[in-house]
Amino acid sequence: MRSLPNGTNGTEGLRAQNLSQILTMVHRNGPLSRSELTRRSGFNRSTVGALVSALTEKNLVRETEPPVGGRVGRPSPIVQANPDVAVIAVNPDIDALTVGVVGLGGHVHARVRRETRGIPSLDDAVGLTQEIVAGLEPTLAGLDRLLGAGIALPGLVNAGTGRVLVAPHLGWHDADLTGPFGGALGLPAVAANDASLGSLAESIFGAALGVDDAVYLNGSASGIGGGIVSGGAQLVGSRGYGGELGHTLVGPAGRACHCGRAGCLDAEVRLERLLEAAGLDGGGIEALERVLSGDPPEAVRVEADRQLELLAVALTDFVNIFDPELIVLGGFLGSLVAFRGEQLAKAVNAGSLAGRVTVRRAALGPELLLVGAAELAFQPLLASPS
Template sequence: MAERRGSEGVRSGNLAAVLRLVHLHGPSSRARLTALTGLNRSTVAALAAELVDLGLVEERAPEETNRVGRPSPVLAAHPGVLAVAVNPEVDAVTLAAVGLGGQVVVRERVETSTLVTPAETAELTRAAVERWQAGPLVETHLVGVGLAVPGLVRASDGLVRYAPHLEWRDAPVRALVEEATGLPAAVGNDASLGAVAEHRFGAGRGVDDLVYLNGGASGIGGGLVVAGHPVAGAHGYAGEFGQNRPGIAATADRRAGPETGAAVLEDEVSRARLLDAVGLRSADEPTLAEAIATATDPAVPAEVDRQRRVLATALANAVNVLDPSVVVLGGFLATLAAPDLAGLRDAVAEQAMTGVADDLELRVAALGEDRLMIGAAEAAFADLLADPLRLA
């Protein structure tokens, strides 16, 4: 995208500022947008009108108030502006259409009996887009596709360098999806995108320094927000908490590599082990949580307790290094944590350095199973939010 200069650049930047505020904060009055942007009222009115003309927002009647004077019109994201979100996993591909503001409009889960390939992912995306545009999304505008992939995604070009559980290596999934759908695509690590979603719309909203850990069928990944900004690392690979070695103190707690204690976190804290304990081959997170809660076999709570102990050690290591104010847990990690969040927090604090965990909060991801869909959509919306004139 060519850089805009002079007055056009200022105009584009101001449009982006207003659109981003509506995107992140929901329907907002012109008066509120004026206060938040620091622009004058006439400028905000002109920007609002232009965003309406672009089809990105709609203007609604002002809410009734007891204040003296004429109430200010309200700007809201246009419900017809959507991004497609895709999350390929080892047991299913989840697809959704997500609107500005993080609203999931359509969602599908396609279960797979074999590992999905990059080409199959592109074809599933194409088929969903065609089906939706002929049905529930017939009068909408799709701005792009965001893919949340459980693996190492190179930031410079979206190439999936390695997704071990999917057995993808140097997979050009972005190019395949763009060719299949005709839409621009963006690719990111699933947990990193989940961190963005929870920071902007969920349990990490308003938190400047947080660690997010996501547990899925492909293992454990994470994301970092430092001083209010997502941290990707030099190549986009930051947040691979699942590959850390937690240093399990009790030999009895080790399951993978018990002789050497060399297993990484996701070998020991594992969704597959939980499914095996409750006797399920596959399940979504609500089903898994229900199976754990209703289990009568004492081996189930024993496995949950073991995984919580190992997870506490891993979280203490992260807290010691990064000093976050909040740790957000998503996926099956939320299932592990939710029944006794305070107990897990205390176990982390016991292993962290003195003072570091004094004010630490552990929170369960607020967006549930939508977190990766919303995060993937944020990647697809990024160019539009940076420059709304790209639709002109």
């Protein structure tokens, strides 16, 4: 292979970098005027114009004329990431499999949650994903491009290799995820831990936007996972398995945890026990949400209060260790925040040494993990739009 002359290579590399910067900006911030892009990027007006034209030609952004009137001078066109450039997002869990079609800008075109009979095996999950995606054909037909697939899994996943080391509640061990899912969908696939992706999604589009120090906890049917943003960067650990905040001890004399210890947050604070208290057999987070937002029966209130108390014990530890500005709770933990968030924040602030932290529910709701999985799948395009 003949290499390009240095000059060309350098210019091309720089241009690719600039395209990446502009596309990422409109993807993450939503529609921006050309003049706002000029201000934020620090490029001059004609450079921004050329970059936007190049991205428009590739159909990655769309330009619209701004509304007429009001301002003096020539109005600046509005640039928006093309939501019809999309990926498939997949979130397998012990009670259900959720599949979404997510476009640039975090736009969720479709979301399908299918309850499973029993805990799905990896083969079951791949087969069910294929079936759901086949049913989404009308949505897919309306897209401009389908780029790939992202998988958010409750377990220890090496995002670099796409392998799961262990997903304890699903019972999946040391398996390749991206090969089977990608093969079944005919798309390149990527995978990572669900809570890390939830944390990423909330940092880009949700409650932790612009926050440099945040602790994020996600509660799914499988259990509790975490993500830590410190000094603006995600803490991932030496092998990418960091942030397993669910295995924080909240009651040493408590229930046995699958990790071998007893009294972990993950063993004590559980969705199925809230559903059981409500007399429900399934329905997931959305069913719990309906119970908590109405007038919940005594048994549900008692169980929710017990779980909130133990959650406060763990969150107090996280505040002492990480000194976050914000704690974001997603999944059914978000439902508990909606139920008694003030009480939770009060307990955490009273218990921690350094004082005030804000406790907020994840903003992306049931779309959270899908948007996170999609973000991972969009990364190659955002890094190199050309």
